[in-house]
Amino acid sequence: AQSVTQLDSHVSVSEGTPVLLRCNYSSSYSPSLFWYVQHPNKGLQLLLKYTSAATLVKGINGFEAEFKKSETSFHLTKPSAHMSDAAEYFCVVSQNTGTASKLTFGTGTRLQVTL
């Protein structure tokens, strides 16, 4: 079985300050991990993905995530928040089981960016 836990349902930061969105995963196999972002009334957009290559993954819009197997974590960071980063963020785990590639989503973290 696989699952992800997003440790914060809401995070609020000031524009220009760092962003940290926390995610822990549980997986019986070597996982693939993703972060998706969902802006209001928009579709889910892939930010970045980890698939057992480099443990530090760079994504779009300045976001990064580091895979730490010892801590079973995949936290999302950004050095400096922009107003346009305000959205819902989902940590996601996937397993290819030969015939399926189901994604299991966390419950989401709503990021608020204030002036």
Added chain:
Amino acid sequence: GAGVSQTPSNKVTEKGKYVELRCDPISGHTALYWYRQSLGQGPEFLIYFQGTGAADDSGLPNDRFFAVRPEGSVSTLKIQRTERGDSAVYLCASSGWGTSGNPRNEQFFGPGTRLTVL
């Protein structure tokens, strides 16, 4: 098309009615997924197609839900005897094959269909 498209964008129906939700995947993508996102939750897997066949339908909540993909492209999610608890955003995603012969696990999502059952 350029991305995954879903129609309608909004659907309001009455309890007990039948509804169909359509998904048009990215051209050339052989894998197609349906997810359901309830208010305040992350999306939950419903069913996955590889080509025309349903490879995994373990997420369908009950036998009122059914999906088809007769020509391996467009898919339709069908819900019979709708209930108020079916109200949610229904998301469709598609992906291509990797060189290993397994589906790529990077999925591209459509904007969703918001279903409201009164």
